[in-house]
Amino acid sequence: MLIGSILVWVIKINFVSSLSCYQCNSSHHSNCLEHLVELGKHSLQPTPCTTYGARFCIKTTGIYGAVMGITRFCSAWDLGNECQYLDFPDHDRIYRACVSTCSTDAYFVSSLSCYQCNSSHHSNCLEHLVELGKHSLQPTPCTTYGARFCIKTTGIYGAVMGITRFCSAWDLGNECQYLDFPDHDRIYRACVSTCSTDACNSGIQNRTALFSIILSLYIFMCFYSMTNI
Template identity: 40%
Template sequence: MSQTERILIFTIVCCVYFKTSHALNCYQCSGSDPEKPFQCNEWLSNDIDIKPEPCDAVYNAKYCIKHIGRFEGGIGAKRFCSSLDLGNYCNFVKQPGDELTYRTCVYTCTGDGCNAGYSIKSSLSLIIVSLSIWKTFMCLS
C-alpha cells in the first residue's frame, strides 16, 4: 500500500469517526416528570421511552449532566444539557429537619447521550481509533 493510499484511508477514517460540528444530544429528563414516571432513574434501562435530544435550547451546550440526589421534594435523577463543566463529585447532605443524610452526585460528560450512565462503549471505541491512528503513523515512518 502506498503512502498516498494510507493517508487517504486515514483521512476517511477520521472523517467518519470525528463528526463535523453539530448540536450535542443529551438525555433530558427529571425523575419527577409526571408524563414519564419512573423512566429517569439513576440508571437508565433499555426499555425506556426517553432518547437523547438536541441541546439547542442551551446556548453553547458542550456538556451532558447527570444529577442524582434529593431535589423537588424527593429523591431522584435529573439529566440535562449545560454550557458549563460541573465536574464529577458526590457529597453527603443533611438539611435542617432531615433525619437522614442523602448522597448527591453530579456527573459531567461530553458525548452524545453520555449522561445515561456508565458505559464502556465510548472508551473502547476511543482506544480502537487511537490504536488505528498510531498504527497508521507507525507504518508511514
C-alpha cells in the same frame, strides 16, 4: 403638527427585535424549570422579543420572595455570566444565584445530543437508564446555547430524591456530597456528573465501570490465591 403626531405614534410602537428568547417566570409558569424539558404541548416555546433594542437572552436563578425561582427574558444589555452563593441566617442551606447571557436565538441547536429528563415529570428518568422498549428514554439534540456537555445530577428537590439530565454550556465537574437534614433520619448523596460525548449522561457507564472494577479485583484475588497455594 401632523408630522409630530406621526413621530409620537411611531415612538410608542413596541420595538420588535429579530431575536427570539424563552420568556417566563417560574412564579407564573410551572414549566419554567431550571432546565427546560420536552413536555409535549405544555413545553415552553421561544417567542420574539418586544423589548426595545433586545440583543440578548437572559436566564436568572435566585431567591424571590423567599422562594427559589427562575426567570427568562430579553434584554438590551449583556448581564454577563456568573453565580454567587447566598446564605440566609434563617435557612439551613446555601442557595446559588446565577445569571446567564447569550446573544443567539433560543432556536439554536447544538450538534451535541444528550439524555434530557427530570424524574419529577418522567417516570423513566431513573438513576441508571434501562431498556423499556418504546418507553425508553432517548437522547435528543441540545437546544441550550453553546451546549458542550451532558449533565446528570442526583439530589433533593422539594424534599424528594430526584434525577435530572440536561445539556450545559458549562463543565460542572464530577463530584458527590453527602447531605444531612435535621428532620430526616438518613443521609442523602447528591452528585453531579459531566461528560462531553453524545448520550454520555445515561448513568449506565457508571455501573459498567463499577462492574469492571469488581471483576478486576476478583481476578486479582483469584490469581493471588493461586500463586500462594
